[in-house]
Amino acid sequence: MLRGRDADRDAQAANREAPAGRVARRLFVHIGGFDPEPPERVYRRFARETGRFRRAWSVLTVMTEPEHRPDGADWTVETTGRNWRVTTRVRLFRWDDLLDAYAAAPWWKRMGRGMLACLDFVAGGALHRYLRTAWRYALFFLYPPLTVLAFAVAAGFGGAALGRATDSALAGVLLGAAVFGALLYGPGRWFKLPLAFDDWTFASAYVRVPPQVLADRLDRLAADLVAATRDGEFDEIVVLGHSLGAVLAIDAIDRALALAPDLGRTGPPVGLVTVGSSVLKIALHGRAVRFRAALARVSVADGPFWVEYQALSDVMNFYKTDPVGDAGLVPSGRPLVRVVRISRMLDPAYYRRIWGRFFRLHCQFVRGNDRRTAYDYFMLACGPLAVRETACLPDGPASAFATDGSLIERAPANAAADVAGSEMMLAR
Template identity: 25%
Template sequence: MGDNQQQKVSKRRVFYIPGYDPIHPRRYRELYRKEAAAQAQTSGYEIALSPKSGGGAYGWHVEARIEACDVQADVEVLVWSDIVRDSMSNSVPATYWQMLRTSWEYIATGALWRLMKLRKGPVIAALYPIGALLLQLLIAVLIGFGMAYGGATAVDALVALVTGSKGGAWLGPLVYVVVLPLVAWAVLQWFKARDAKFYIYYLMHDYAYSARYRGANPPELEGRLAEFEEVIAQALQSDVDEVLIVGHSSGAHLAVSILADLIRKGRVPDDGPKLAFLSLGQVVPMVSFLRDAWRLRADLQFLSAQEHLSWVDVTAPGDGCAFALCDPVSVSGVAPENKRWPLVFSAQFTKSLSPERWKALRWRFFRLHFQYLCAFDRPLDYDYFQITAGPQLLADRYANRPPSSSRIDYAVSKFTSTVPGPHSGTLSGAVSDTTPKTSP
């Protein structure tokens, strides 16, 4: 697009749906401000942020000049961090109970083994908090045992010194009963107080949130999704050129359900703004592979065949927390014959980041999970800021972009039901074929 006559987008509404994150959404504004400036300097365009005007969700206003075009975008964060915080137990015993319950759900149903057929990274990330919590418990018990042993030995020696006999030997076991649990408890609390460095409790709460209802949405989350749907429906009635939904991490599968509901209800006007969906670093299989995730599977199946929107799914093998290049519809076993979406391709971290930058980020797993929202010093065809504040529609930007040849687009999930019912691998509306398919 070299001139303003060809400009497709001059005004855009962007709705960002974060993943399972208890932090205030201002972090996303600051991240956008910092990284947009860095990308603009690298790529040679102009972009600036200002406060959001009017009510509604938390957000900001963007003005950019990209490809000789002036574009305005209003970015809003659809907040559910309060639900996340409420779901995060402050109790050590409750977290260990979550660990047992979540482990049972994924292991006993076979979901864990099927997830491992996709990508090892996110499965290792899921096993990390379980292994770490067990290790912490072992350390706590060993320290408690050592302290109790020392205390019991000292008590026995003191009694023998005072009485001249071992008649007080019963005090030793009593010391174990008192000291061991108290010390172990103190050690576990010490570990928990330092979880900001290790993300063990945070990740355990994350996986437990989906497993608690076996992949179904909790009532409070369903209510929030309905509110998000209303906000997006209103934006589709406004005088903008594109309404773009960005779902990151767990926010991707929330966006799938919101958009499916929106289209089913006929709330996408034919003469309104173009509707686009960008899923980033998605972890859809962690939920869709669970036995009661029929609502999500039905939404994936429905959305994948729609002409009312464009859906682009971007991941990267370098992101160990995402199911990189796994078509979320196909691997969930619900791909319909008329499947159109998503277009699956890689952000290619190892190529779009310089060797020096990649080396600095390579082992910062959680930071890499947010790289989709950040600047690249050697950008290729993925640029978050041109997508959210540039003059091209998402559909046009990637109209001729082929999907990544290394994507996984065949059914892997055991549970493929799209309606409520008995826990069965293949129910009404399911696709059980496990042979590779070719994405559109």
């Protein structure tokens, strides 16, 4: 435990003399994926998961209540370690309310629109490219339509059997239709098929052009990011996008670069973090011309530092891929790709309990860890090292802290050398 005033004095002194790569005040923008959770639930989850963060890293945290805005919510986290302190302003980018229109539609309509959206991705060449680039993701893509097909086959066999038994084709058709509807409404809901289809319906629309309401919010976020780099309040600005939120994060950074081409080169450093990323989900669609152009611009911008974390056990991300080169763009050396293991983030017993729950594993990228590893969401949000410094360490934040939670003093990372070392590590 920290010793009250002594810990405060030590942390303040450490921050006054903070070397390059150290952060005392951070703006942390969280952009979640296609998950209809309102800000209140996201805040409660964040507060709950800080318990794991405190236990794993031997730190103290104090959070304010959220301040709600039309575009999201803000709250502040004070994090104190043995010889450091960080004040983080968390800004939640909201788009769960835009998903309500999808969820409000009848389930049969959601299924129908989703099947059409999946066909659009097949016609746009995305499925072929998924199979070539990340076959696990191709299986994730095929899961909703193949499940519906399996329901249809089961209902067809049931209806055909009744038709033969009763010598009534009408009875067979009626039973088949009833069984198919019951499977969609029952097991289909348990398997989260409506949400999965809504996800693909939204993605199909986003490939062409984002909804205007979402585009307006991204414009406002971009303007806020630019303003934050100029007002001197923060030592670092981090934008983290999870799942489909990674696509929105790139879109927001691209819009900010259009407003301020020197973003990240003047003022505080800007970090872009994509985790459990769906960047290639969109970029591999043949019609995603607008997004690929934004992706290309962000990848060559020399201001923001971009790191992407990928994991094998997360079937909803693109494992061991280059989000830029594999999108058919000229490889730029960005982002820095770090492959991490979710199994190492959690206690073995808990990991065994959630193994096979693909959505829960996918969401570990934005949860607290039980163990110190190369990736830690809360260390990126609340830790004293800048994103570039953390990402370039061979073992991430696990390389930088002593058992008691104190930051181990070291020379500022040689970014080029550490990045090269990390890439070599991933290749082994």
